[in-house]
Amino acid sequence: MARTVCSHIIPSLLLPSKSSFFGTHSLFSRPSHFDHVMVLGRRFSSSSKISMSLRAGIVGLPNVGKSTLFNAVVENGKAQAANFPFCTIEPNVGVVAVPDPRLHKLSDLSKSQRAVAASIEFVDIAGLVKGASQGEGLGNKFLSHIREVDSILQVVRCFEDNDIVHVNGKIDPKTDIDVINLELVLSDLDQIEKRLEKLKKGKAKDSQSKVKEEAEKSALEKIQKVLLDGKPARSVTLTDLEKDAIKHLCLLTMKPVIYVANVAESDLAEPASNPHVKEVMGLASELQSGIVTVSAQVESELSELPSEERFEYLKSLGVNESGLGNLIRATYNLLGLRTYFTSGEKETKAWTILAGMTAPQAAGVIHSDFERGFIRAETVAYDDFVTAGSFAAAREKGLLRAEGKEYIVQEGDVMLFRFNV
Ligand SMILES: Nc1ncnc2c1ncn2[C@@H]1O[C@H](COP(=O)(O)OP(=O)(O)OP(=O)(O)O)[C@@H](O)[C@H]1O
Numbered sequence: 474m475a476r477t478v479c480s481h482i483i484p485s486l487l488l489p490s491k492s493s494f495f496g497t498h499s500l501f502s503r504p505s506h507f508d509h510v511m512v513l514g515r516r517f518s519s520s521s522k523i524s525m526s527l528r529a530g531i532v533g534l535p536n537v538g539k540s541t542l543f544n545a546v547v548e549n550g551k552a553q554a555a556n557f558p559f560c561t562i563e564p565n566v567g568v569v570a571v572p573d574p575r576l577h578k579l580s581d582l583s584k585s586q587r588a589v590a591a592s593i594e595f596v597d598i599a600g601l602v603k604g605a606s607q608g609e610g611l612g613n614k615f616l617s618h619i620r621e622v623d624s625i626l627q628v629v630r631c632f633e634d635n636d637i638v639h640v641n642g643k644i645d646p647k648t649d650i651d652v653i654n655l656e657l658v659l660s661d662l663d664q665i666e667k668r669l670e671k672l673k674k675g676k677a678k679d680s681q682s683k684v685k686e687e688a689e690k691s692a693l694e695k696i697q698k699v700l701l702d703g704k705p706a707r708s709v710t711l712t713d714l715e716k717d718a719i720k721h722l723c724l725l726t727m728k729p730v731i732y733v734a735n736v737a738e739s740d741l742a743e744p745a746s747n748p749h750v751k752e753v754m755g756l757a758s759e760l761q762s763g764i765v766t767v768s769a770q771v772e773s774e775l776s777e778l779p780s781e782e783r784f785e786y787l788k789s790l791g792v793n794e795s796g797l798g799n800l801i802r803a804t805y806n807l808l809g810l811r812t813y814f815t816s817g818e819k820e821t822k823a824w825t826i827l828a829g830m831t832a833p834q835a836a837g838v839i840h841s842d843f844e845r846g847f848i849r850a851e852t853v854a855y856d857d858f859v860t861a862g863s864f865a866a867a868r869e870k871g872l873l874r875a876e877g878k879e880y881i882v883q884e885g886d887v888m889l890f891r892f893n894v
């Protein structure tokens with residue numbers, strides 16, 4: 474049966490008190506994932522219900538380094554921000570901080586007691602094998618886990634090591650990627666067939682649902698055609714209505730993908746000299762997807778070292794920084810996410826919104842009351858805040874703008890909401 478929402482258990486923000494309130498910084502000190510309540514939510518269904526955390530699922534063949542990478546990302550996420558409200562929701566789901574040097578700069582300027590980063594959830598999904606869509610391996614169970622994530626990180630083995638078994642006997646990124654993608658395509662095809670069958674019998678009650686059903690049908694037929702060519706659903710151009718009509722199916726090949734080329738430590742300094750990595754780069758661009766090179770092994774070793782020794786270790790491998798920051802940032806960007814900040818003495822905090830959100834919608838991410846009673850947003854661009862040094866100084870210099878309901882929040886805006894409920 475088709476699922477109706479791709480929702481999952483998400484941490485909600487701790488709700489501030491409901492009293493009528495004109496935004497001051499004090500309010501921004503409350504949220505913590507330690508005192509969060511769990512709610513079953515549907516993300517993005519309304520701007521005020523946006524989750525702070527989006528999910529990225531780590532997929533790939535068995536034994537390619539998914540869990541090693543997951544553990545390193547989660548450990549690193551904890552280390553990135555000592556104050557970050559880290560939590561493990563399930564053993565294989567970790568919330569990690571999105572590294573952002575701007576957060577610390579703002580926090581220093583505002584002399585904040587703490588800095589709270591934006592976050593992403595990573596999910597370690599067990600290995601997929603050929604035939605998964607037909608129930609092979611742990612098959613459908615894993616595909617259903619993938620259905621619940623917002624983006625896919627596909628780990629591709631690019632390291633040679635005879636002691637570590639490759640399920641197909643040799644390192645061959647193209648075949649590995651094809652196997653995974655084919656399973657995703659087959660699973661989507663199966664779902665679409667069933668859905669179209671149902672829609673054929675469709676007895677929409679009113680004209681509005683009829684329009685929606687028609688849109689769904691036309692979208693699914695277009696997608697079915699490209700899937701039969703082995704291409705992903707995301708390669709199809711759809712109207713907004715069509716996109717909306719098929720959202721509930723959570724098609725696997727609709728999700729954005731980043732290929733994670735997992736290399737040996739000896740390849741870290743010059744990954745492109747590894748022909749396997751080169752191959753993945755070519756495929757990623759063909760498939761309109763991103764690519765990040767990491768060595769899961771190195772990251773895992775790094776996460777166990779005291780921070781003062783990490784740089785020395787990286788230097789010995791000929792690199793300057795861990796690859797995880799890149800991976801986390803790439804995932805964040807891939808999801809079309811933007812960051813705005815609130816900054817005061819108690820706390821400086823990075824908030825996650827979708828590109829194109831208006832000021833009231835962005836305020837709603839903090840609390841629905843902020844959206845409901847929105848009056849205006851005092852806004853200063855990040856660079857201007859840094860130049861001025863504070864909200865007050867920015868106001869004096871004429872760098873602070875009073876933005877209204879129509880304002881589209883820009884990347885890096887530092888905001889103070891005025892609202893009344
Ligand atoms: N870049 C790398 N270089 C060398 N060895 C690595 C690298 N990445 C991972 N490994 C090793 O590969 C083995 C398999 O890793 P891991 O358990 O993370 O795979 P997995 O994809 O999670 O497997 P499964 O699908 O079975 O859960 C481990 O022994 C790990 O140490």
Ligand SMILES: [Mg+2]
Pocket residue numbers: 539540541598599600
């Ligand atoms: Mg694993």
